[in-house]
Amino acid sequence: MSHLTFTLIQTNLHWEDKAANLQMLEEKINSIQHPTQIIVLPEMFNTGFSMKPEELGEDMNGPTVEWMKKIAAEKRLILTGSLMVKDEIVQAGETIPTLQYFNRLIWMLPNGQYGVYDKRHLFAYADEDKHYTAGTKRLIASVNGWKINLMVCYDLRFPVWARQQSNDDEPEFDILIYVANWPERRVHAWKTLLTARAIENQCYLIGVNRTGNDGNSIYHSGNSMVIDAMGEVLYEKEHEEDVFTITLSKEKLEEIRHKLPFLKDGDAFSILP
Template sequence: MKNNLTITIIQTVLYWENIDANLSMLGQKMLSIKEETDLIVLPEMFSTGFTMNAAMLAEQTKGKTVRWMAEMAGHMNAVITGSIIVEDQNRFYNRLIWMRPDGSFETYDKRHLFGLGKEDDTYAAGSSRLMVELNGWTICPMVCYDLRFPVWARNEKDRPYDLYINVANWPERRSLHWKTLLPARAIENQCFVVGLNRVGNDGNEIYHSGDSMIIAPDGAILYHKAHDEDIFTIELSGETLEFVRRAFPFLKDQDSFKIQ
């Protein structure tokens, strides 16, 4: 039987383009977590907010924020994930970091760049998905706008993932789409889904309502929080995941294709 997985999500305001203030604030929030947890999830661009000012704010892959993540992951004895602005070979990326307690890490570059906000004018797109293992679970983390593209998030019957994570700066004006697409990803992929969004206004006076959600493989909403900051820990049931896939073996009937 698959183990359970304990995750903690931090729905928070972010200080606009202020790396030091965000790291200090998030460090304090993490230290306030009382429960033991396997994974701590932070928002998209958690050190800066969703800004196009990459030339001023970008860090190297092993820069200050990544070193901070390594220190905090070791202290919390938990994986920490979220995305930051990275410069790599003279290109800027909205890069998710998957930081383990031992200081080793994986990365995922946001594949779908938000053209409406001109993200594609500043950042380079990623070209491959990330699959990571934690406590016997296979996890697929993605970033914000990726949520709108189900083929990119599509589970594969030969190697299905168990948990889909989306970290975001998703504006309140399109929160209906966020609250609709997250359950859809859970149902169609028969997996747990964690959608973590920020709250509050950013530096462009765009309001974010949070609406972070945790959803079971059958589409049941296990957690939903709007507008307020929150730190929430939940234990995801491996038995529930296996039951849903055994009782409703839909993945085996899917069409066979892959994005090359």
């Protein structure tokens, strides 16, 4: 399919109030006027960027994942965003699983199947690394011939993790998505790095950020963005809540890559766990 339609939901969040956030987001989803295929929510969309996973974390059968399944099935679309998840993991060399907490992005399909991406780069400045376990694997989803690389917030500062790694003539992905709770005080970095990731990977870039003050009185201006492979901003919204739908063209992307075949001159590299 040569086109793919996304809806970005830029919104304030109720601090650590899952029920209120899910109700609010469902109302916003129900308000969407245009046909869409993928809805993108911010990071920790059901709580805000909280460091209380022991109290607020859910397992993969919890109410938030079930809500995502319900919405995706009812609307017949893909729903994505991150939340705090608790999971029992068997460590290498051990047989007994240990309970760990993740800032986990869920890629929920309309049939109830899903993919997961655990945030790789934990924001030590806010002690995220003391409460959550870092992920080790990327998630690149496939939708109607498009490949989508899924990331979370602070991952944006680490270009190697997002870099195209294809060993053949085909790019590894076509769209790079970041879901975030990125403060307004560092919004210049947000906008600059989003643009850089789009240009260096010759891909579309979607960044979905929240608005408003969180429970620590940190203000978020939103500045959710859609950027094309040349770095042109196709959409940006500052300060205000917004529900925005945009259709991306695979033909335009392939035209850019054909005229400017920069990716083939890239350095070969690999990422260690």
